Amino acid sequence: xxxxxxxxxxxxxxxxxxxxxxxxxxxxxxxxxxxxxxxxxxxxxxxxxxxxxxxxxxxxxxxxxxxxxxxxxxxxx
Amino acid sequence: xxxxxxxxxxxxxxxxxxxxxxxxxxxxxxxxxxxxxxxxxxxxxxxxxxxxxxxxxxxxxxxxxxxxxxxxxxxxxxxxxxxxxxxxxxxxxxxxxxxxxxxxxxxxxxxxxxxxxxxxxxxxxxxxxxxxxxxxxxxxxxxxxxxxxxxxxxxxxxxxxxxxxxxxxxxxxxxxxx
Numbered sequence: 001x002x003x004x005x006x007x008x009x010x011x012x013x014x015x016x017x018x019x020x021x022x023x024x025x026x027x028x029x030x031x032x033x034x035x036x037x038x039x040x041x042x043x044x045x046x047x048x049x050x051x052x053x054x055x056x057x058x059x060x061x062x063x064x065x066x067x068x069x070x071x072x073x074x075x076x077x
Numbered sequence: 078x079x080x081x082x083x084x085x086x087x088x089x090x091x092x093x094x095x096x097x098x099x100x101x102x103x104x105x106x107x108x109x110x111x112x113x114x115x116x117x118x119x120x121x122x123x124x125x126x127x128x129x130x131x132x133x134x135x136x137x138x139x140x141x142x143x144x145x146x147x148x149x150x151x152x153x154x155x156x157x158x159x160x161x162x163x164x165x166x167x168x169x170x171x172x173x174x175x176x177x178x179x180x181x182x183x184x185x186x187x188x189x190x191x192x193x194x195x196x197x198x199x200x201x202x203x204x205x206x207x208x209x210x211x212x213x214x215x216x217x218x219x220x221x222x223x224x225x226x227x228x229x230x231x232x233x234x235x236x237x238x239x240x241x242x243x244x245x246x247x248x249x250x251x252x253x254x255x
Contacts, residue, residue: 004123012116012169044172052168058161062150063124 002071005063006033009056014041031071033060045075099136106139106179109170113141113180116169117162126150138221140181141166151184156191159184181221192225199226202251206236212252217242223249 003022011017016038023034035056037045046053057073064071097105110132121128121143128146133139143151152159163182170178183189195218202213215226223240226249230238238251 001123001125005120008119008123009165009169012119013165013172015172044168047164047168051164055161055164055168058153058158059165062153062158062161066124066148066150 002060002064006060013044033073035075106134109178109180110134110139112170113166143184152187199229203236206251210253212250215249217246217248
C-alpha cells in the first residue's frame with residue numbers, strides 16, 4: 001500500500017507522471033521506498049524548504065501504519 | 078525577509094486575486110475545489126478508506142470536507158497527517174491550475190474545531206491586551222487562520238493586530254490601539 005500511495009501522490013504532483021518510479025528496497029529489515037522522478041520535477045516533489053517531501057513522508061507513513069508496517073521514502077536524484 | 082520583519086499583511090491582500098470579478102473568482106475556486114476533491118477521492122480509494130467528500134465553495138473560501146472516514150488516519154497526532162494532506166492537495170491543485178490554491182481540506186470537522194479554539198484564545202488575548210495595555214503574541218498559524226484572527230480583532234474595539242515572523246512561524250500580534 002505504501003508504494004501505491006507514494007506512486008499516486010507523486011504522479012499527482014509532477015508534470016511527467018510517466019516518469020515516476022517507485023522501488024521498494026529492504027534496508028536493515030526496514031522498507032524503504034525509493035522515489036525517482038523526471039529531473040525537471042524534483043522541485044515539485046520536494047517543495048519550498050522540503051515542505052512537500054515532508055508531507056509525502058507523513059502521508060506514506062500514515063498509510064503504512066494502516067497495515068501495521070512502517071515505510072520511509074527516499075527521493076533519489 | 079528577516080525573522081523580525083513586522084508588517085500588516087493579510088488585511089491588505091493585494092495579490093492577483095483582487096483583479097478578478099467575483100464571478101471569475103468563484104469559477105476559479107470551483108475548479109480548484111473540484112481538483113482537490115478528485116485528488117482526495119483517489120487517495121481514499123488507494124487507502125481503502127470509506128468517506129464522504131463534500132465540496133463547499135463560498136465567495137471567500139473553498140473547503141473540501143471529508144467525513145465518515147471511520148478512522149483518525151487522515152488526521153494524525155495533533156493534526157500532523159491532515160497538515161500533510163493539506164500540503165499535498167495544495168501542490169496537486171497548483172500543478173494543474175498554475176496559480177496559488179486556496180482550497181482548505183478538513184477531516185471529520187477537525188479544522189473547524191481547531192478554528193473555534195483559536196478564536197477562543199484570541200478573545201482571551203484581546204481581554205489581556207485591554208487589561209494590561211501590552212501586546213500579546215498568538216501561536217503560529219497559517220495564512221487562513223491569521224486572516225480569521227485579524228477579522229476577529231477588526232470587529233473588536235480598542236485593539237489592532239499585525240503579523241510578524243516568517244512562515245511557518247508567522248504569528249498574529251494583538252496590541253492596544255494607539
